[in-house]
Amino acid sequence: xxxxxxxxxxxxxxxxxxxxxxxxxxxxxxxxxxxxxxxxxxxxxxxxxxxxxxxxxxxxxxxxxxxxxxxxxxxxxxxxxxxxxxxxxxxxxxxxxxxxxxxxxxxxxxxxxxxxxxxxxxxxxxxxxxxxxxxxxxxxxxxxxxxxxxxxxxxxxxxxxxxxxxxxxxxxxxxxxxxxxxxxx
Amino acid sequence: xxxxxxxxxxxxxxxxxxxxxxxxxxxxxxxxxxxxxxxxxxxxxxxxxxxxxxxxxxxxxxxxxxxxxxxxxxxxxxxxxxxxxxxxxxxxxxxxxxxxxxxxxxxxxxxxxxxxxxxxxxxxxxxxxxxxxxxxxxxxxxxxxxxxxxxxxxxxxxxxxxxxxxxxxxxxxxxxxxxxxxxxxxxxxxxxxxxxxxxxxxxxxxxx
Numbered sequence: 001x002x003x004x005x006x007x008x009x010x011x012x013x014x015x016x017x018x019x020x021x022x023x024x025x026x027x028x029x030x031x032x033x034x035x036x037x038x039x040x041x042x043x044x045x046x047x048x049x050x051x052x053x054x055x056x057x058x059x060x061x062x063x064x065x066x067x068x069x070x071x072x073x074x075x076x077x078x079x080x081x082x083x084x085x086x087x088x089x090x091x092x093x094x095x096x097x098x099x100x101x102x103x104x105x106x107x108x109x110x111x112x113x114x115x116x117x118x119x120x121x122x123x124x125x126x127x128x129x130x131x132x133x134x135x136x137x138x139x140x141x142x143x144x145x146x147x148x149x150x151x152x153x154x155x156x157x158x159x160x161x162x163x164x165x166x167x168x169x170x171x172x173x174x175x176x177x178x179x180x181x182x183x184x185x
Numbered sequence: 186x187x188x189x190x191x192x193x194x195x196x197x198x199x200x201x202x203x204x205x206x207x208x209x210x211x212x213x214x215x216x217x218x219x220x221x222x223x224x225x226x227x228x229x230x231x232x233x234x235x236x237x238x239x240x241x242x243x244x245x246x247x248x249x250x251x252x253x254x255x256x257x258x259x260x261x262x263x264x265x266x267x268x269x270x271x272x273x274x275x276x277x278x279x280x281x282x283x284x285x286x287x288x289x290x291x292x293x294x295x296x297x298x299x300x301x302x303x304x305x306x307x308x309x310x311x312x313x314x315x316x317x318x319x320x321x322x323x324x325x326x327x328x329x330x331x332x333x334x335x336x337x338x339x340x341x342x343x344x345x346x347x348x349x350x351x352x353x354x355x356x357x358x359x360x361x362x363x364x365x366x367x368x369x370x371x372x373x374x375x376x377x378x379x380x381x382x383x384x385x386x387x388x389x390x391x392x393x
Contacts, residue, residue, distance in 0.1 A: 047190055058190060101340030167256055168212055171306050171318055173195035 009126025011036060013070060015083060016121075016185045018090065020113035022082040026121070026185040029083065030075025033153050036122060038131070039067040063174055068120065068133065068158035073151065080143070080154065083118055087138035090116045104137055105163050117163055121185035132183045135163035194306040198252060199393055200261065201300040202268050205292035207393045210265065211257025214344050217303055219321070220249040221387075245382055248323060248351035250301065255344045262334075262345065268297045269328035286354050291324045298325040298354055302393050322391045325354030353385035 013030055017023030042064030046056035072080065081094035088094075089102035108114035117135040124130045139159040146152050162177040169176060196217055198210040223246035227238035254262065267273050271283030289296040301323040328334055329350035337343045358378040365371050 060192070099340070101342075103342075168195065168197055171195060171197070171304075173306075 007126050008122075008124035008129065010123075011125075012123045013072070013075075014121040014123070014185050015079065015118050016111065017082075017086050017118040018113055018116050019111055021086050021090065021116075022079070023086060023118060024111075027079050028076060029079050029120075030072045032070045033073035034071055036068065036070040039069070041065050041067060063162055064179075065162075066133065066158075066160040066179055067139075068136070068160060070156055070158075072154045072156065075154065080156070083138055083156075084142055086116045086118055087142060105135070105165075107165055109165055110135060110163070117161075119185055120158055120160070123184070129182055130184055131180055132185060133158070133160040133180045134178055136160045192307075196303055196305040198254070198257075199302040199304055200265060201292055201302075201393065202264055203272075203292065203294050203296055207302075208261045208264075209258060210261050211254045213252045214255040215253060218249075218251040219303075220251065222247050222249060245353060245385070246387060247353070248349075248387055250323060250326065250349040250351060251347070252349075253344050253346045255342060257345065265299055265328060266334060268299050269333060272297050285327060286325070286356070288356050290356065291354065298327060299349075300324050300393075301326040301349060301351070304393070318392070320390060320392050321388060322393075323349070323351040323388050324386055326351045351387060353382065353387045355380060355382070355385040 011032065012028060013032065013036070014026050015023050015029050016026045043062040045060045045062050047058045047060060049057045051057075084094040085091045085096070087104075088096075089098040089104050091098045104116045106114040106116075110117060110119065117137060120131075120133045120136045122131040122133075136158045139157050141155075141157060143157075144155040146154070160179055162174055162179050164174065164177040167173070195212075197212060198217065199207055200210050201207050224244040226242045226244050228240040228242060229235065230239045233239045263275060267275060271279035271285065273279045283297075285297045287295045287297075291298055291300060303321040304318050305320075307319050326349045329348055331348075332346070333348050335346050337345070357380045360376045360378050361373060362376065363371050363373045
């Protein structure tokens with residue numbers, strides 16, 4: 001590809017979720033008022049041996065998650081509220097609660113009725129490197145929603161996990177699970 | 186095999202109960218701990234004083250396997266609990282004194298020991314892809330006291346600690362002798378032979 005300034009361009013956020021929700025088809029969520037921040041949180045475990053003192057002799061990679069923070073400026077509030085209720089494990093609507101302990105994935109495939117994870121897409125029209133995050137939910141604080149006379153700039157925080165139906169993966173574990181790729185929803 | 190960090194990899198717990206059908210029990214939230222308990226007996230002589238043995242005898246051993254299940258089949262777990270309780274049925278008890286092995290082969294109907302398998306992809310190999318599964322088999326296991334199983338009941342996913350005991354179960358051979366009697370008849374007598382600990386299996390690497 002070569003070295004250059006990286007400019008993603010005007011980034012539109014799209015979402016797709018459970019077939020039993022308002023997000024059953026790819027839906028526009030909105031535009032952000034500033035750059036969307038994608039923060040990787042990969043976990044590692046040191047392997048220590050006495051001969052190496054305080055430094056690890058090797059490190060094990062223990063998978064990880066992503067945090068995606070965006071401040072929506074031009075957005076569809078119905079879609080956002082659908083994201084909120086889906087992130088609450090398919091609560092009846094934004095504002096109601098599911099039963100405590102309800103799972104989001106339920107061992108079901110993405111986009112099926114029982115799976116409440118939301119795929120989040122971020123377009124990148126200028127460098128053709130979009131983001132598609134497969135299994136996301138709004139994590140605390142799910143949103144900060146200013147209510148007043150000015151246009152609301154709503155901050156939302158996503159968490160993306162490497163969800164898979166069967167953690168055993170036929171003996172491969174998380175090898176085939178994806179956090180993101182460069183496709184479009 | 187050279188010296189290296191030993192990483193067993195993703196480990197699936199499988200079981201075979203009486204009848205011999207392989208079933209997946211589940212995945213654990215952390216490492217499965219395999220703890221051999223071995224026994225020795227000191228041979229003392231007066232010349233060596235009262236505390237230090239002149240020689241030591243090996244007196245067999247058993248294994249304790251501890252795990253905490255998090256992604257598991259509850260029906261299979263219930264079957265393991267029932268087997269450990271002498272083939273009780275979900276709380277309805279078998280009679281006190283029920284013999285677990287019954288001098289039957291492991292896996293035969295009437296033998297209530299559980300064959301316990303730890304199946305894993307050994308990550309010590311550099312190439313993770315395409316590795317054959319490796320196994321650690323404990324042929325004669327049962328969930329044992331003091332705390333064989335603890336089932337949390339609540340709104341969070343249940344993580345169930347299990348405590349297995351593995352013994353070197355071995356059948357007693359029966360010597361069957363048939364004597365031809367005068368007049369055309371025969372008489373068969375069966376005599377149990379001495380049970381010998383040599384070649385008893387505590388664990389092996391057999392695949393399920």
